[in-house]
């Protein structure tokens with residue numbers, strides 16, 4: 001069976017950074033990524049990235065290109081299209097699937113850099129909408145949504161920012177939230193509430209999304225049990241993110257919000273398993289730079305352990 005000293009699961013900014021540092025420190029390391037390309041959430045960033053020191057890019061894809069170029073130039077070992085299906089923490093082995101082939105890899109230390117994913121509504125019609133490619137970015141898809149009726153679901157910054165951005169393009173914008181309290185910043189809320197082009201519906205939940213070839217309407221249910229079908233052309237779900245931790249559930253300590261609990265060197269409750277990036281960072285504090293920084297910490301720490309042993 002193949003053995004590596006450090007196995008990294010996830011090729012987003014956290015995993016890429018950890019792998020670069022492992023390479024630099026001379027550690028035998030392999031990174032596995034289930035998608036066909038490294039980069040993680042960088043592929044979903046359509047806005048300019050202005051907060052990463054020394055690298056200002058016009059979107060996430062440009063940053064992905066730079067990071068992967070650096071990673072490849074460093075000769076880091078990695079495999080894409082490779083999904084980790086199971087972690088056996090007792091035998092320190094993972095089961096992976098690459099296309100149809102399954103294999104096992106043994107590790108001394110495991111780094112979970114599995115990131116986070118957008119939360120879903122969990123209603124009928126939602127997955128079909130996603131599978132049809134009806135997934136929009138408020139900043140990049142203004143032209144695609146021009147003259148359309150758009151529903152944005154959520155009460156956080158991204159929901160409010162999206163509503164504001166689209167109000168100058170779309171025919172109508174509905175911002176629908178299940179409570180009357182918003183997590184969004186006060187200035188975002190004020191900007192939306194005072195915008196006559198945006199209809200804010202509170203205490204209202206979306207219970208279904210309809211449409212065969214494209215979205216045509218959504219079903220709504222209010223807190224006081226009023227039901228309504230609203231004709232819309234597009235739905236943007238902005239419910240925040242959840243850490244990708246299914247793989248490790250029950251094997252290391254996780255907090256109530258699902259995040260992997262780690263100490264200051266990113267070690268989990270299992271001394272051979274570490275977590276970095278969005279898998280262990282509250283969304284309020286998650287960022288490309290903090291993910292990269294955590295990758296550095298964990299690689300340096302593991303290097304010291306490997307040197308001692």
Ligand SMILES: Cc1cc2nc3c(=O)[nH]c(=O)nc-3n(C[C@H](O)[C@H](O)[C@H](O)COP(=O)(O)OP(=O)(O)OC[C@H]3O[C@@H](n4cnc5c(N)ncnc54)[C@H](O)[C@@H]3O)c2cc1C
Nearest residue numbers: 010012013014034040041083084114115116277278287288
């Ligand atoms: C729209 C948007 C805009 C953003 N804008 C900014 C910004 O301007 N500035 C900023 O600093 N941050 C921004 N962020 C946040 C930033 O992108 C994240 O904090 C960062 O990408 C987290 O990096 P990560 O490596 O922890 O996780 P991710 O980027 O989520 O990468 C995790 C990787 O792990 C892989 N993976 C998961 N499970 C498995 C498995 N079982 N097997 C193999 N691979 C697996 C995934 O496929 C993925 O590639 C933004 C995020 C979004 C969504």
